[in-house]
Amino acid sequence: xxxxxESGGGLVQAGGSLRLSCSASGRxxxxxxMGWFRQPPGKEREFxxxxxxxxxxxxxxxxxxxxxxxxxxxxxxxxxxxMNSLKPEDTAVYYCAAVRSTVVFRSSAAxxxxxxxxxxxxxx
Numbered sequence: 666x667x668x669x670x671e672s673g674g675g676l677v678q679a680g681g682s683l684r685l686s687c688s689a690s691g692r693x694x695x696x697x698x699m700g701w702f703r704q705p706p707g708k709e710r711e712f713x714x715x716x717x718x719x720x721x722x723x724x725x726x727x728x729x730x731x732x733x734x735x736x737x738x739x740x741x742x743x744x745x746x747x748m749n750s751l752k753p754e755d756t757a758v759y760y761c762a763a764v765r766s767t768v769v770f771r772s773s774a775a776x777x778x779x780x781x782x783x784x785x786x787x788x789x
Contacts (some may be wrong), residue, residue: 666778667691669761670736673716674783677751681787685746687761687780688744695719695739698766701746703757703785715769716744729755751787756780 666692677683688722700715714725714735723735734747744761760775771775 667694667697667763669763669778669780671759671783672781674759674785676786676788678681679732679753679789681751682747683751683785684747685748685759685783686726687743687744687746687764688768689742691742693765694742696765697733697763697772697778698769699737699744699745700762700764700770700776702762702776702781703736703755704760705754705757706733709771712771712773713759714746715771717767717769724771726771749751750784751785753787753789755785756787757785759785 671687673685695718701713702709702710716723716735729752733751737744760782761780763778
């Protein structure tokens with residue numbers, strides 16, 4: 666399994682932007698589908714976005730489509746989540762996840778490796 670560490674969370678005003686990063690250990694990062702999930706206060710963890718090994722296939726939750734962009738740099742073993750036009754309802758702990766696959770899964774059950782999470786708080 667790959668070890669994941671998220672960074673970049675923080676407090677931002679509504680309408681602002683943040684970029685999250687997820688760094689992975691190991692030399693097989695390019696074989697992993699990467700996903701971002703979030704867990705709002707008092708709610709279940711939910712899919713945000715995912716990307717395949719080459720970046721040619723991405724998937725987004727409807728709630729973030731057009732505002733969030735996922736990307737990856739396999740040379741740096743890092744996946745990014747650019748979050749624009751943030752809303753208070755985007756407030757959550759954001760988790761990076763990985764699965765060795767060619768399919769971008771939207772279910773958290775498919776992912777075997779998880780980061781510790783990073784808090785994103787959007788104030789109104």
